[in-house]
Structure formats: structure tokens, C-alpha cells
Amino acid sequence: MLAPDWASSASSTFTTGTSSNDVFLNFRGEETRKNFTGLLQLFLKDKGIDVFIDSKNLWAGEAIGPALHRAIESSKISIPIFFEGYARSKWCLQELAQILLCHKSKGQMVLPIFFYVEPSHVQNQIGSFEEAFREHEKNFEPCIVNSWREALTVVGNLAGEVINKNK
Numbered sequence: 001m002l003a004p005d006w007a008s009s010a011s012s013t014f015t016t017g018t019s020s021n022d023v024f025l026n027f028r029g030e031e032t033r034k035n036f037t038g039l040l041q042l043f044l045k046d047k048g049i050d051v052f053i054d055s056k057n058l059w060a061g062e063a064i065g066p067a068l069h070r071a072i073e074s075s076k077i078s079i080p081i082f083f084e085g086y087a088r089s090k091w092c093l094q095e096l097a098q099i100l101l102c103h104k105s106k107g108q109m110v111l112p113i114f115f116y117v118e119p120s121h122v123q124n125q126i127g128s129f130e131e132a133f134r135e136h137e138k139n140f141e142p143c144i145v146n147s148w149r150e151a152l153t154v155v156g157n158l159a160g161e162v163i164n165k166n167k
Helices: 007-013 037-045 062-072 091-104 118-124 128-139 140-157
Strands: 021-026 075-082 113-115 162-163
Touching: 021 037, 021 062, 021 091, 037 075, 062 075, 062 091, 075 091, 091 140, 118 128, 118 140, 128 140
Parallel strands: 021 075, 075 113, 113 162
Antiparallel strands: none
């Protein structure tokens, strides 16, 4: 696996402080956990970077939503990993909205990875993102859907790594 340009020097840029995690990984588990996301987590940990990745073992006796929000808020960097099926997950979108809130209010760094998906599909919610939002609009209040759309638009416009199938 090729490492993103920023990852090779990332361990030297972290300092101790109030954060519990260096990095929060935001991803759709069933699609990337056992391949790309798992490899990225191992790579970052090998560099001495503390990575928060959701796991069924982490949630014993605790409500998932508040625990995820605390993990996002306590991280120095969030890395959303966008994939074709990403927008089908309300959890991914809720986490991304929280990531955007922390980015705006606390200056948290966000480093998006576009894994086999074009950044314009994320930014403009087209392709598989558009299909997912048709369903979300049937099931969620407009203010919630709009917050998810804003998060995708803003984070999708940030500089990040694009990983294409052809590379």
C-alpha cells in the first residue's frame, strides 16, 4: 500500500496535549474495514500514531453515538474515507457532520481520502451519493439531511488523497 504523502511525516508533527486520539477514522466498515482502512490503521499505528477506529469491543455498556462524538472531539485529525457506499450509512454521515463541526469550531484537521470515488461525487452528491440521499430524504428530517449534504460538500472540497482503481 502506498502511504499518503502526509502520513510519512505525521508522527513527528503530533504533540502531547488534551487530545485522547491523534486520528479518528471515519469509514463504512463493511466495505473497507478489512482492506484499505485496516491497512491504513496498521500503518499509522506503526508510525506511533494513536488511531481511533470503531470496533464492537469498544462499545460494551456504552451508547455508540455519544462515544463516537467524544472520540471525534478528542482527536487531532479526522480522516474520512469516502467510498461508493459511504453515503448509504447514516452513521458515516452523522460522524462527518460532527467532524465538520469540530473542523469549524476547533480547527480540527480533516484529511479526506477518496477511495475509488471521485471527489466531485462527494462534493455534489452525485452517482452513488445521490442515490443514497434519495433514500435519506424519505427517512430523515430536511435539517438533518441538509447538515449531511453540507458536510459532504465542505469536506469533499478539502485537499485530500485520491486513490483510483487505475493507479
